[in-house]
Amino acid sequence: MRHCSVQVRGLLTRDELNRYNALIEVGQYLESQSRHDLSSPVQKEIDLLIQPAIERLKEKGRQRDRDTELYLRQKAMAEELARIQAEDDED
16 A cells, blocks of 8 residues: 655545545555455545645645745845935935
């Protein structure tokens, strides 16, 4: 069974995480019994189950990018204001 990343697992709801853990356990059991024909649909179900958490992780990344862009713009504006004030002080 393929596990999802720790970041994705951290964004699963309690119910999603409980279901994920149960499916992983079932899939590992099936693999240990060499029932790969049955473990494959379980893996597909896991892949579907984690999609909402993957989207939440992507959105967190997009929000972080927006926050970084805003910070850099504010920093550039503050530096420009400081430069203008320094020029005014020189005059």
